[in-house]
Amino acid sequence: MDSPKENDINYADLTDENIINYENLIKEDEEKKPLVSEYDVIENYKVNYIDSEIFSKKINQLKNDCKGYRSVRKDGNCFYRSFSYKYFELINKNKNSKWSQEMKKIAKDSINVLTSVNFEKETIEDFYDFFMDAFDPQKFREISFVDEYTSNGIVFYLRLICSAELKINHEAYEMFLEEPLDSFISRQVEPLGRDVDNVQIMAIVNALKVCINIAYLDSTNNNVNWIKFGEEYQKDANSPVINLLFTPGHYDMLYHNDENV
Structure with a gap:
């Protein structure tokens, strides 16, 4: 199949599929x-389709909850890169907290899990x-x-953590898959450059015992939709939460209004 051409994209009818096609055009x-x-x-914050009225409206809505962001390649x-950066950033900022010590212990033990x-x-x-x-x-x-090389090594190790969690607790995840678990892991989890779905997000959350809150910006006319993964790991109001932003085909980092930068 030929790569999509920019003039093949119908900007008057901005769908999630069109957005993903456009994202593929700018990978180089x-x-x-x-x-x-x-x-x-x-x-x-800018997205490549910022001239879309829907996305402009949703980015303005984000200002009610978030004060800043970092984008990733x-x-x-x-x-994995957005998650891991925020994960280490929060741990290092709260290095003497009980939460950070628990996170470090889980990470230290991860090689034995693998x-x-x-x-x-x-x-x-x-x-x-x-x-x-x-x-x-x-x-x-x-x-x-x-x-x-180092950053991709961190990403790859996170993928292995995800893989191990899926294998160990396979009963919790297999019902959400459309192919055998081993095939899913070898094709969609372990190789670099593969996007994630909710299954991988939940596996990372459960393996590392963290809470992730994701703001979803899509082409629907709805408001910004926040979905929290691993809320059970947010033990109290002071437990750090990893805030991310999803636009079709991509994740970036968000900084909530109450976060220290």
Whole structure:
């Protein structure tokens, strides 16, 4: 199938499918952008289809809840990169809290979880080290999401965590799949560059015991829709929540009004 051409897209009828086709057109330009952008105020958030009245309205609605954002490269790893950046950022900002200590313990034990489902320790140790190094604030700022090889190593390790959770607790996820679990994992979970669906999001949430709150901006005429995953892991009002933004085919990070930047 030929790649979509820009003049094939009907901007007068802006559907989620058209938006995704347009996103595919600009992937080459994305490779020139940083893996993670600098923080910016929400008023400056732009999407490639900003001239759509629906999306402009929804971005304005976001201002009621969020003060800023970071964008990530659109390379098929955007959920894992957005999630992991916010995950480490929140842990490092709250490094002395009980929550952060619990998160670090789960992360430290993750290599044992992976070896329990037959990942070879010698094969995954480097990726585990990249992941654990990001708990160091200096390495997090200067290396983890600046160096592409290191950042992709963190993304890959998260994919393995997702894979292990799906294998260990397969009964909770198989009902949502349209193909055998092993096939789904080998095609959609472990390879870099594969987008996520709700199954992978829930697996990450359950494996790491975190709460994710996602604002969905789509082409419907509805208001911004927030969906919280893993609310049971938000033990109290002070427990950090990872806020993300979804536009068709892509995830970025959001900073809620009550978050310290």
